[in-house]
């Protein structure tokens with residue numbers, strides 16, 4: 001574990017605590033629900049087991065953010081953190097500083113958003 005990853009991990013964990021902390025105020029079982037799912041489950045799969053209205057109320061965006069953070073943390077564990085999932089290049093550290101949960105380099109992110 002290098003210093004950079006170590007620092008990013010702390011930021012991610014803080015951010016995650018903030019996000020789930022907000023959610024817990026609304027629904028105490030939310031964190032539990034997240035843990036019932038494998039990291040990388042799509043929001044669709046999750047929606048089938050979590051009441052859809054509840055999910056909407058809690059905010060799918062927050063849910064997705066927590067998932068992204070979990071994925072980033074998992075990638076730290078297996079040593080692929082900081083590698084673009086699309087092209088396999090290293091993601092610019094300056095980008096990770098701003099967006100620690102980024103899984104794509106800036107170029108791939110741009111091309112992905114463009115095609116929407």
Ligand SMILES: [Zn+2]
Nearest residue numbers: 084087105108
């Ligand atoms: Zn890339």
